[in-house]
Amino acid sequence: MSPSNRTRRLATALVHGGRDDFAALGVHAPPLDRSTTYPVRDLAAGIASLDAMIAGGQPEGSSIYARAHNPTTARFEQAIAELEGTQAAVAYASGMAAMSAALLASGAAGGGHVVAVRPLYGGSDHLLASGVLGTEVTWAPADGIAAAVREDTALVILETPSNPMLDLVDLAQVVADAGQVPVLVDNTFATPVLQRPAELGVTWVLHSATKWLGGHGDVLAGVIACDEPRAAPLRQVRIGLGAVLDPQAAWLLHRSLPTLALRVEASQATATELATRLATHPTVTRVFHPSRPGADPAGLIGRQMRGPGGVLALEVTGGLEAAAAVMSAVRLLTPAVSLGSTDTLIEHPAGLTHRVVDDDAQAGVGITPGLLRISVGLEDVEDLWEDLEQALKVADAAGR
Numbered sequence: 001m002s003p004s005n006r007t008r009r010l011a012t013a014l015v016h017g018g019r020d021d022f023a024a025l026g027v028h029a030p031p032l033d034r035s036t037t038y039p040v041r042d043l044a045a046g047i048a049s050l051d052a053m054i055a056g057g058q059p060e061g062s063s064i065y066a067r068a069h070n071p072t073t074a075r076f077e078q079a080i081a082e083l084e085g086t087q088a089a090v091a092y093a094s095g096m097a098a099m100s101a102a103l104l105a106s107g108a109a110g111g112g113h114v115v116a117v118r119p120l121y122g123g124s125d126h127l128l129a130s131g132v133l134g135t136e137v138t139w140a141p142a143d144g145i146a147a148a149v150r151e152d153t154a155l156v157i158l159e160t161p162s163n164p165m166l167d168l169v170d171l172a173q174v175v176a177d178a179g180q181v182p183v184l185v186d187n188t189f190a191t192p193v194l195q196r197p198a199e200l201g202v203t204w205v206l207h208s209a210t211k212w213l214g215g216h217g218d219v220l221a222g223v224i225a226c227d228e229p230r231a232a233p234l235r236q237v238r239i240g241l242g243a244v245l246d247p248q249a250a251w252l253l254h255r256s257l258p259t260l261a262l263r264v265e266a267s268q269a270t271a272t273e274l275a276t277r278l279a280t281h282p283t284v285t286r287v288f289h290p291s292r293p294g295a296d297p298a299g300l301i302g303r304q305m306r307g308p309g310g311v312l313a314l315e316v317t318g319g320l321e322a323a324a325a326v327m328s329a330v331r332l333l334t335p336a337v338s339l340g341s342t343d344t345l346i347e348h349p350a351g352l353t354h355r356v357v358d359d360d361a362q363a364g365v366g367i368t369p370g371l372l373r374i375s376v377g378l379e380d381v382e383d384l385w386e387d388l389e390q391a392l393k394v395a396d397a398a399g400r
Ligand SMILES: *Cc1c(COP(=O)(O)O)cnc(C)c1O
Pocket: 094, 095, 096, 097, 121, 123, 124, 159, 163, 186, 188, 189, 207, 208, 209, 210, 211, 220, 221, 222
């Protein structure tokens, strides 16, 4: 990345990020390079490039082999690094591949200790709780991190806003409480449009790029933004695991970035309006969205986050039966997991995204049988509201 890029404003960086080589290439849109291998005519130069990548760096010339490096993916990574304000970013085949790589690269896997704040995305929670990568986890409340961190703690992991409760956590405070221990923040819900954790001292900024970054429900991907020394082990793990992002997926992600701010801001405005209306609906007991009164006691919106985001949750009266009835009754909303798409998705965390989380842990953070999560898309708010109203009417009958 050229240093001059670092001062570009967000909207400009979204449009122009990762495009530094276009002038030299004489292209206007990103070329899609699907090569699995790259001819090596100068063996000494090839060895030098390979050695640089084996050490965790960028190639010095040839990409050599697609599991080591791909120019299309590298452009997407460069764009993400600029957006997150970090030196580097490393992309993976999915958000969970990125999370696994972070555990491996930080030393948390294979017997290391992690302090984590619930709720986390169900897959992340399960990865830690199951110990499948050999992590030992201490679950702590956000204000209990300092007490939970040990001499041998490899990583602190949290989300803000959290999935699915939309809890906000003060990142500067977490970084202070973690002391020498690196902090990994899953920034999937906020995106760099609303929040840039690295500016607050966070070491690793992770995204399920499947969500807002991809934005159209057609790409599975993950990415981690961090400084260059932290990127080296991430790349080494990626080469070893082989969990690389397909270049076609990287190309689609890069294509989605110029509209990211427009999409996030439009979804956020509609989510805020829906949260307001749902809060007084008789079939709804609680609404979770950072815009709601009392949802941001530390005043993080405006200070840490530029807005409340496009995901909300609600709890319906009538528990599981009523929630299931909403899932069946919606006609415009899509009853499906995932989030950050152009269309509005509604899902049941206890039954789907967070099914793998311990029952006690679910209850502890407020994932009740009546909880539904909505990722607001780009539809007209009135059409969404009409659909929700008719679905809640069905739910009201089902819950009695
Ligand atoms: C979906 C999600 C993940 C996992 O990402 P995949 O791309 O599905 O592997 C991780 N964190 C959060 C917050 C998510 O919403």
